[in-house]
Amino acid sequence: MSISGFRYLTKQGLSNIARNKLMSFASIGVLTACLVITGVAALMSLNVGKFVDYLGAQNKVIVYLKLDADDATIESAKQAIGGVPNILSSTYVSKEDALNETKSWISGYDNGAYANVLDGYEGDNNPLYASFRVTVDDLSKIKDTVAELAKLPGVDFVDAPSDLAGTLVSLKRAVNIGGWGLVAVLAAVSLVVIHNTIRITVFARRKEINIMKFVGATNGFIRLPFLVEGTAIGLISAALAFGVVSGAYIGVLEAVSRAGTGWLSSLYFTIVDYNSVWSLLLGVFLVSGALIGGVGSAASIRRHLKV
């Protein structure tokens, strides 16, 4: 195909959008709607995943040091813990800290009825262990991490919230499967919808396609304007969907950040930041919009080219 022919067909495809106003509008509407749905589902899924991560990070593994651990042992244990993989952070809790914590906790029970139960256990009488409170990175590998921690010098035993960890791991897996499953389902549904829309749109123009064939146009010649038209519609839809999803997401972020007190505002820090997703979102939208629109309509005319 010559360059001028290519230019002509491209122009043709673009001007078809303006010419078939009703159908272009409708197709853009459908495609935008589908991209928005899938985008919202993906963002929700990302956020729930991150929320579960956050819950997981709240749960600490406690590494109890031997009762007779001296400062040098503590220091070397700290170093050793720093060398264990899959660990996010660790905080040292001394024997005194542990006792004070326990005291304040017991005195809170039943209006302080047992507030003095632990009097006299201070100093060398302190029966509690010094410990490191460790947060792990990937909860699903917590068993290995705990095993490694238990082997470190100076460590007496390791207390892992293994039940909770198991729960969180399975919750996260469920959320992952469920969430991305939902995204996949919505994306599939969108594809069905878009495919059908494009088929109807092309069907409405089968006469035009037919005539072109009889004038001696090759399939490629007929397809190119449809490809251009579909791609342009896909890109427009992608831009619109990106605008809608971004606007909504920023709106939600603002609403949450303004929620002030309580549970909702604490959510704010677990929400996936807009800056970290927009480029991915836009990229995925543009690419899938262009592919669906362009390839979809070019492929849909196949059955009408058979004359």
Add this chain to the structure above:
Amino acid sequence: MSISGFRYLTKQGLSNIARNKLMSFASIGVLTACLVITGVAALMSLNVGKFVDYLGAQNKVIVYLKLDADDATIESAKQAIGGVPNILSSTYVSKEDALNETKSWISGYDNGAYANVLDGYEGDNNPLYASFRVTVDDLSKIKDTVAELAKLPGVDFVDAPSDLAGTLVSLKRAVNIGGWGLVAVLAAVSLVVIHNTIRITVFARRKEINIMKFVGATNGFIRLPFLVEGTAIGLISAALAFGVVSGAYIGVLEAVSRAGTGWLSSLYFTIVDYNSVWSLLLGVFLVSGALIGGVGSAASIRRHLKV
């Protein structure tokens, strides 16, 4: 319109479905997809709501009876609690039960270091209160319920998990707003998609509509077959969507029930039962399918009737 005319037009509408196979398929595909999306979103929303309810139900309000409460007072308190609204259940915990619970709980701490701390508090020395553990129905009204419980004869004070309650109430509100908001958004998106699909479908048949007008058909005469066709397509889509959603839901229920151990299987009891939703689901699908399909296509031909 005569009865035979009506019968004819109805038959016409139905046979149009077979005649416009491609467009019927496509429309049914789109409509089914949209109903499925909305249905899945609604079921998810229902379930998350119920899950939050379940979490709420786990949290008990504790009604402490006066230290010197005798059996008669306990009995009358029990009656009185039964008369307070917004209460789901209540369990009596005697002084002895409370002590035993506390003992077993304390002996679990730090490898039983404090196991004997409470020895000697049995019988008349028991400093603990007898109590009723009460679960409330609607967490958002917990404040009123607690106030009422506190006023009952024989009650010393009431311990309510007010913070958690607040969190759960706002969580539930968020889930409600978010979930049904999602349903609304998906339903709206579906409407946009369906509306556009119907518009294109009707557009592809504008010539036919046009010709009918020139032969002297009234708008009603032209509209009726479209109404019938659209309604039938709506009902078919509703039935398909119902099948898909039901199948998927039953599948999920089975998967969860077979999950055996752990957190996932405990979910089973909080999942909304299929038997309690299927009729509502089917009803909503059929009605909205018929409305969208029938009214949608009849309304979409309006612009083409203006000749």
Add this chain to the structure above:
Amino acid sequence: MIEFKGVKKEYPGGNVALDDFNLRIDRGEFVFVLGHSGAGKSTFLKLILHEEMATEGKIVVNGYDFTRIKNRQIPYMRRSLGVVFQDFRLIPTMTAYENVAFAMRVTNVPERRIRSRVPYVLNLVGLQDRARSYPAEMSGGEQQRIALARALVHSPPIIIADEPTGNIDPELSVEIMELLCAISKVGTTVVVVTHEQELAAQFHQRTVYIDKGRVVSDSCPVPSRPTFLAHGTGEASR
């Protein structure tokens, strides 16, 4: 029956298709409308059908004054017209039978009557065998004759035909013209737009010439009883 007074039709692009167009066609008349390509013949018919609206002037069809006609009256006005369109306008999703029957269905004619009348009319245009064919499965001339059958089937007071023989061979054309003539003898107004001057000339009927959107000649029929009539009536009632 049909009256145009000072009618002007300017299409959106600025094309003036009719200008100061005056014509009156009475009940039972048979009128040929002749004119060059683009003279305004189809526009004239489109205005009668209320497919297009006049820019200026007064149009009265079958008692309906188009300056005052209400939207919901238009279908009823159209039912008093039987039209053969230049581009046929058959419904592609209906068989020949259904296309013809449709013109009766819109007026709520009982099914029994439709079942006897449609085959009769299909027979009249010589297409009794093609009842079950869809328009795309018929030749150009066959489609044109189906369009004619549809125009005739509900016995409208006015029949309007735009080039009804444009795709039909001479013998058949004469037959069809004779059929239309016979119909006009029983009180139906017939307007035939055609470019086949010679065919029109054979029938000695009122002939209106349109040129550049104006009536330039309106010749009365030859008073003598034309020779074809005996034969023509026979055809129509066959």
Add this chain to the structure above:
Amino acid sequence: MIEFKGVKKEYPGGNVALDDFNLRIDRGEFVFVLGHSGAGKSTFLKLILHEEMATEGKIVVNGYDFTRIKNRQIPYMRRSLGVVFQDFRLIPTMTAYENVAFAMRVTNVPERRIRSRVPYVLNLVGLQDRARSYPAEMSGGEQQRIALARALVHSPPIIIADEPTGNIDPELSVEIMELLCAISKVGTTVVVVTHEQELAAQFHQRTVYIDKGRVVSDSCPVPSRPTFLAHGTGEASR
């Protein structure tokens, strides 16, 4: 150029449109194809165009043997044909100019050449003013002439016209036939399907009669040089 040997065409419904159809048309010939409505004339053209496929027999068009032609060759075979369809087949979303230009664009003719050739051809059919109109904005005859312009514009070796004057008044019809005649004199094969026997008779060319799907008569042209030619060529090169 065009050769049909024992061709049979049976449509899916069971209609046999052509049966044992034999015809050979050589380069530069001018052939009228006549026949009743439904005789199989358009089917003949549809077979040439590979729009329909023969049930039996051999068809060769411009060297392409249809029993052996590959799908990707079909567009190139069609480019050697200029066709005026009975139902025009103009692309409704393109202007008259674009519809005509389209037949050149598919063959990658440079834009410069298109810009000079299209107006020339529109002028030839008398529609230089309607270049910017869409098909729906033109009269029947105008659409037909645009279809003719599209068939001529890329100077194909074969021109096929199905009722090219079905919607055009007699004077214009004669002009157009003269144009086609003139074109055939410079080596183009021209096949004209028409039901206007009298028009065909004026031109003293080879005339093929089709009836019930068979060639029933194939008369040679009158040997004397026809009188219209001087005038005809003048028209074409105007």
